[in-house]
Amino acid sequence: MDWSFLAFVIFATIAILGSLMVILQKTPVSSAFSLVLVFFSFAGLYALLGAHFIAALQILVYTGAIMVLFVFVIMLLGQDEKTTDIKDTSLLFKGVTTLGAIGLLSVFLRAVMGSKEIVAKGQYSEEKIKELGGNLQAISEVLFKDYVFHFELVSFLILGAIVATVALAKRKNTYSGEYHE
């Protein structure tokens, strides 16, 4: 057996189990930490595919920054004694959603299995990345040359998010000069 295949199976299993734990855990903090597990195994999968830079980014950005944000929000909102429990929902709701999810999963599986080959290869083969001088060079090449329009558009997306947040979260209603809670 191939070692990389074995590693894939291990990472994929951890990812699936971790995401199941995210939705089955009773307290938000444990859910958040299960999510860390999922992010780590994703980083492993990226590394297996040869995308070491993306794997490092995954750990830095997701497990580092975004998880801190998650935990921070949970802390700020305060944790009530009563936690959400999957047992509280009605049996009919649980049944319908489970059946729907299984149906969707089977359609997706059938679709992926049915296609004889996944043609999506991309132009950056391992040799080409070596030739360019590594992952980082290849990514910058794509990001700032071919996809520069996307890049600029994303900066406007972030700008929009900032303006929207400020407009909604501003404490004082600047128009009337009165304070509103």
Place this chain on the structure above:
Amino acid sequence: MFDSSTITLIFPWIILGFGIMATMLASSVRIETRLPAKLLTIFTLVLVMITSAKLFNLDTTITINGFIEVSHLSCMTLFFISAISLIFVVGSGGYLEKEKLHISDFYNLVLLMVLGASVLVSAKDLFVMFIALEVMSLPAYALVGFRRNDSRSNEAALKYFILGGALGAVYLLGASFIFGASGSTQLSQIFEWSKIHNGDVLLFLVGHILVLFAFLFKAAAAPFHFWKPDVYEGSPVAVTGLMATVITTAAFVVLVRLFHMVDFQSQSFVPYLESLKQLIRVVAVLSLVVGSTIMILQKNLKRLLAYSAINHTGYILLGLLGTMSKPEQIYSVWFYLAGYAVISCGLFLLLSQSETRNDQGLELVDLTGLMKRNPLVTALASIFFLSMAGMPFTVGFFTKYTVFMSSIASGEVVFVIIAAICTVIGAYGYLRPVALMVMRDPDPTAAEFNGTKSNQALIIMLAVLCLVLGVFPQALIQLTKGMELIP
């Protein structure tokens, strides 16, 4: 990379980008002064209109790097979107003042939304589409929740945000399936792939349906319509108007592009076409029936207009169904969108002038006996309501007529009959407010309509446009016939 000739072609978007930054700077100087932000927004939108008209005159059809299309279709919709937003920006100042919402962030967010919508209508790449969709949606979520002291507004914004975010994820999943099946995210390359591909297309079909779901949600077609009434009711009237026009137009342009993503003439896509048609038939009939029947039960005017929007979505989908086998019929969809946007622009501007006694938004009873107190507003409102219903001599008649004709031409007679029945049911819903205004005696608790003279002139202009297009629709039809789809 971009060379100088490409820069000329993406000029409208560059102007919008600079306009957004300039508006931000202007609003950061002194937050109480709104005039610079408003003037800069108007200036930016006018410039965008001029440049897109210039690009339209160039007669070019080019796809820059495979991402952004500059063609008659994209330039015309860009012009149209900026014109509609300009009308709202000019006309809604008084309303914002009245609602104590008049801060310069409003103009900033509107410009950002217009940027998203304008990239969306010319996107030819699944990545660009996704980013543009988010650029358009994020400011829209904030604008919906702009009345921060109103719990309905907060609820609407949160609902819209969560559902929109979830559907964005659905879009990404679908896009990844399409990429896996076809090997490209560019629509032109996917089209080429579909020509030569033979074999199983299930993976592609699943992806295709998932990306369509995301935009059917934005266009509020029937199984995905649950957010619409709440969001319409909760958001400020000016924002509701922008959503009904700008977001609907952008969503439908993308929907049409996505539907025609593959070459249906190709051998392995013939059964595929049938299953896609089946999907649109179900969605269109559901939207028509749900929209028209629930509309006549509504008491709140904005909820009524939300269900009316769902009903109109059904008609546009019917027109889309007609284009599946006859792509040259696509002009019926553009014509419908243009007509509907003109009508709703006028109607929402008119509603933004109302002053109700209580703070619960405009109810139908608030219009009681308006005829005796304010004949001008009654006449204008009647024109818009009757246009929505599709009365002859208004633009609403010809939009419905062209859509019906294009579906009959491709053999969808049963669905045209269903749509005609729904039109009759819907007409009752639109005639109810008109009857209340004209036939009842004035009610002292009813709403007042007092807007500025310039706003009145703007609304009268739109009403006249409704009537003129209802008698001479040829010019607009000719214009829309030039807006061809290019694979």
